Amino acid sequence: MCLCGDTSQALNLHHQSHKLTLRTINIVSCSKMNLTMVPSDLPNYTAVLDVSFNEITGLRAQWTKHKLPNLHNLLLSHNGLSFISSEAFIFVKQLRYLDLSSNTLRQLDEFIFEPLVHLEVLLLYNNQISQIDRTAFTGLTSLQKLYLSQNQVSRFPLELVKDKNRLEKLSLLDLSSNRIKVLPIQDLQALPAWIKNGLYFHNNTLICDCELYSLMAHWYIRRLNSAVDFKDDHTCVHPGPDKRVLRLYDLNVHMNCSTFKETDQEAYLEQTLTLSCDTRHRNMSKTWMLPGNIVVPLGDNQSIVVLKDGSLEIKSIRPEDSGVYTCFGVSEYLNETLYVVVKVHNFTLSGNGETLNTAYTTLVGCLASVVLVLIYLYMTPCRCFCCPDQGKKNQHEDSIHSSMLSATPTHEDMATKAELNRHVAFIDPKDLQGQNGKVNPNGEEEVDEEAMQGKGKRKKSVADSISSVFSDTPIVV
Known part of the structure; x- marks a missing residue:
């Protein structure tokens, strides 16, 4: 049994009229002692067990002979650990901090951490993990920080942060320096800002594209830690044959990706619009200010109310509700101001x-x-000038023209009709050069034989002049 580093102590403190206070610190340290297995006969008061930097290659089910109800920190880093039994944590269910980093683990089996319902921090970085069962982290209902960097993970574990299987309290997921090529961009965009703030995936083999650039540009504008803290380490591989590694934030230059711009919220008359105050930290105190720097009044009977989750609800929206809405988020560690532009269609x-x-x-x-x-x-139907017996039908043609433009009644007697139609006259074809009608190319007037026999001279219609009916040429009366 290794108790050489046992530092169990009792500190008695007495201060004036205060009662005697007893504080016990129970730390067992066996670091760097060339151990090949964890000491099995540990005192049940052990709260912190450090067996890092040894040669422990496996963590079997019976590594401790009895329950350790007070053990909350277990450090097993730098051991060459390659195997963990599915029942390894049955006797240490009170663990809150587990360090398995810098070992040679290759896979995480199903339900391996299920007994650890109180675990808050899990360190698995710098291993050789390439396979993670989807149920490996089931049961970790209190987990807040999960470190999986410097492994060989090729799939983004979306189930940890999305939908019913997600870890409710997880605020940091480090997947940096792995082999992830594609991110579920649409799903990541839909996550709350306080989750995105702790999603780290720099130094992966991501394929460059403009959707990835837009995602990270948005996160950078919002000053999310995951985008700002490792700005220069966010890289991607160009899809071309040369496989160049590019800085992700330079894709607007190398791949002509458009500059990211926040979109406005749009609504129509009488709709109910809900504005989210998507802060970087969870459980912040949120207050809203309307356009014109008007603080949102309290009360549930108003048309504009602040909901329990901090969102702002606008009922029966109107055009005058357009403008910039401001949300102030306040917590113990951070103050944040968000702006939302609203446009209401009329x-x-x-x-x-x-x-x-x-x-x-x-x-x-x-x-x-x-x-x-x-x-x-x-x-x-074909006009008369294009039919046989043109001489006779030219008379009828003029009658057609006249009937279209004159209000004079039609009479059976053709001679009388000709006299009546003198009230409406066409422009002489000689004057129509450059208009819709045509003139005789020889410049000579052809005389209708029938007109020479007693009805007076009349110019013969030219076939194409029918379009003059629809010409813009003024009509002379």
């Missing part, structure tokens, strides 16, 4: 849809009108 969410439907209907109506005009222009 219509309801359903009203926006009706506007889109109206615009769609208008567009369809316009297209239908265009189709009808094209049909009228290009699918009407």
Whole structure:
């Protein structure tokens, strides 16, 4: 039994009228003693056991003969430890600090730490861990800090920080200097800031991309410890064939990633909007200030109230609620100020849809009108000037033109119609050069034979001049 380092002492303190106080410190230190196994016959008052820097290669189930109800610190670092029994911690359930760092552990089996319901700090860094069972950390309901750096972990253990299996009190997870290539970026973005503040994954083999850059740029703007403390150690591997290692925060230069910008909160009329005060520390005292530096009034009957988790709820939001909202987070160690920009659209969410439907209907109506005009222009019956007996039909052509532009009633007598149609006259073709109509290329007037027989001279219509009906040329009356 190793009790050479036993420092059990009783310190009796007496101060004036105060009662006698007894304080016991129970530390057993067997560090650097070339031990090959943990001493089994330890006093039951042992509170701290240090067996680091020895040659203990395995921690079997019966390493202690009886329960150690007072043991809260166990140090086993630098031992070459490669095996831990699934029942190794049955007799030491009160542990709060366990140091297994700098050993040769390769895997963590299922439910290996389950008995340690009071454990707060677990050190596993500088091992050779490459396999972690998903249930390895089950039962660690009090765990606050988990150190897994300098191992060979290739998968980010998302279950530790997300969903129903996550460790409720975990505030620090160190996965730096491992072999992780891809992060669950969308899931990490959705985590509360107090969890992201303690997620360390620098010095991994992450593949460079702009989503990764945006994630870390956001964290850096928020001044999260995980992004700021090791800024120069955040690197990634370029996906190109040269496999260059780049500084993550320089990807906006090397890969043209856009600069990160916080997005504004948007809402529509009459909606209920909840603003989160996403502070870096957990359980901070939070107060809100409205646009115009107005402190949020207390009371549950207000349209704007602070919820139990520190979020701000705005009921039946209106355009005048737009602006910058300020949240002040206060704790024993940190004061933090957060700003949230809110934009309120001046219509309801359903009203926006009706506007889109109206615009769609208008567009369809316009297209239908265009189709009808094209049909009228290009699918009407052939004009008389393109048919046989042009002389006779030229008269009818003029009648068509006149009927379209004149309000004079139509008469059966063609001669009378010609007289009446003199109230509406077309511009002489000679004057239409450069307009929609055409003139005779020879510059000579062709005289209609039928017109020469008693109805007066009249110029013969040219086929393409039909478009003059729709010309912008003024009509002479």
